Amino acid sequence: MSDHPGAGERVRLRWGWILVCTLLGLVLLALAAYGEAKKWDDVVTGTLVNIGSALLFSFVLFFFENRFTRRVVSKVQAVTDAAEQRITAQAAEVTTRIDDLAATVAASAASRRAAATEHVDSLGENLTAMSLSVALETAREQGVITENGLAVPGYKGAQNVAVAFTQDSRSYSSANGPVTNFFGVIVAIRVDSPHPQSVFDEVPAMEWEPNIDAATLTDRLTTALRQQQKHDEARRLDWTYVFRTLVRGLQLAHTVAGPNPSLGGALLEMVTDDWVITTAGVEQISTGRRLSFDDVVPVHPVGRPAFETNTPATPEGLDGTTWETVRRRARPYRHYAR
Structure with missing residues (x-):
């Protein structure tokens, strides 16, 4: 299964692993109960209980961790999308302003060239x-x-x-x-x-x-x-x-x-x-x-x-x-x- 699925991903559960861990956890807890009845050493029974509990509830913890990860990824993606939209809007505005300025400069230069050309053209008729x-x-x-x-x-x-x-x-x-x-x-x-x-x-x-x-x-x-x-x-x-x-x-x-x-x-x-x-x-x-x-x-x-x-x-x-x-x-x- 994916360790950190995105907001839109579906998590594919591996039920075989979950079943194995659950059964193994139950076996270890049963063994710990048996050891308690037989007066085994407390360290051994405590270890069996801890390991068995961990295996038994590991799939539950997985569901909690996976949900938390999806929420974090979703929030980060939302913030990223919003930032990209703002940057895109600002870039489009700047591009528009630059295009407008370039068009204004080009029009001004064209106007000056046209005026200069018109003046030169008139020299042939009015050369002073x-x-x-x-x-x-x-x-x-x-x-x-x-x-x-x-x-x-x-x-x-x-x-x-x-x-x-x-x-x-x-x-x-x-x-x-x-x-x-x-x-x-x-x-x-x-x-x-x-x-x-x-x-x-x-x-x-x-x-x-x-x-x-x-x-x-x-x-x-x-x-x-x-x-x-x-x-x-x-x-x-x-x-x-x-x-x-x-x-x-x-x-x-x-x-x-x-x-x-x-x-x-x-x-x-x-x-x-x-x-x-x-x-x-x-x-x-x-x-x-x-x-x-x-x-x-x-x-x-x-x-x-x-x-x-x-x-x-x-x-x-x-x-x-x-x-x-x-x-x-x-x-x-x-x-x-x-």
């Missing part, structure tokens, strides 16, 4: 210093671009000219204390330098202030480029393409913060319409291919880029000219290598 500054600041706060802003090609198929846009944040004092003015953009034209030790020649950057329209800004930048004796680059500059690619780059960057990111890191530069540089490396938009900075710009053991000696092979499907442009553009961002 203020609107672009807000778009760059929003993208930087969301971590989809860095504090260095975003660079794009100077014209379609450009191999040596890029235009960098950086949000301008300045602080100045007023009667009410320091005030931050972020409605400005720093625009710089970068031209690849012919000197092997230089990354690029940068035409003196200009600040696009709110009171300057886009046409005036581009005229000033083009003039500055000519003053640097870079007439061919000035002639090739296509500002319509520059601004259109800038808007596309910001739209692409905002996918980094979405549920299905198109890029592996914050966007740094649009090299071509299909190849970009991010903090994760060099990426191809159309295929999702990603190359690490180590694959694009190897480094000597001493830490200097092996740009001229250890040239990586051109990836399959990419022409040599575009590959060299990508590698050249990736050099300034080598410190993002993980």
Whole structure:
């Protein structure tokens, strides 16, 4: 039979053992009575009485012990079930709260992304210093671009000219204390330098202030480029393409913060319409291919880029000219290598 049956178990009695113990107890008691009549030693008769009584009433004690055990087990099981129900209810409540919080956070993030995307989409129709500054600041706060802003090609198929846009944040004092003015953009034209030790020649950057329209800004930048004796680059500059690619780059960057990111890191530069540089490396938009900075710009053991000696092979499907442009553009961002 089970020693400690549960609350719902039936006890299977072994009547053979009970009968044997009862008969043996009666025999021992009878033997003790016989010994008493024959004047046996008191120790012997007392022992026979004790053993016989124990055997005779052992099954009675079993029933009492078994009933006590069932009651204890039943109480413990009831307490355990109640505790499990409370824990389950509390866990369900916590899970519900976490799900609600996650949904709220996701909805808030989606709302911010939608607002940022809507603002970027409107840049093509209303491109001003203020609107672009807000778009760059929003993208930087969301971590989809860095504090260095975003660079794009100077014209379609450009191999040596890029235009960098950086949000301008300045602080100045007023009667009410320091005030931050972020409605400005720093625009710089970068031209690849012919000197092997230089990354690029940068035409003196200009600040696009709110009171300057886009046409005036581009005229000033083009003039500055000519003053640097870079007439061919000035002639090739296509500002319509520059601004259109800038808007596309910001739209692409905002996918980094979405549920299905198109890029592996914050966007740094649009090299071509299909190849970009991010903090994760060099990426191809159309295929999702990603190359690490180590694959694009190897480094000597001493830490200097092996740009001229250890040239990586051109990836399959990419022409040599575009590959060299990508590698050249990736050099300034080598410190993002993980």
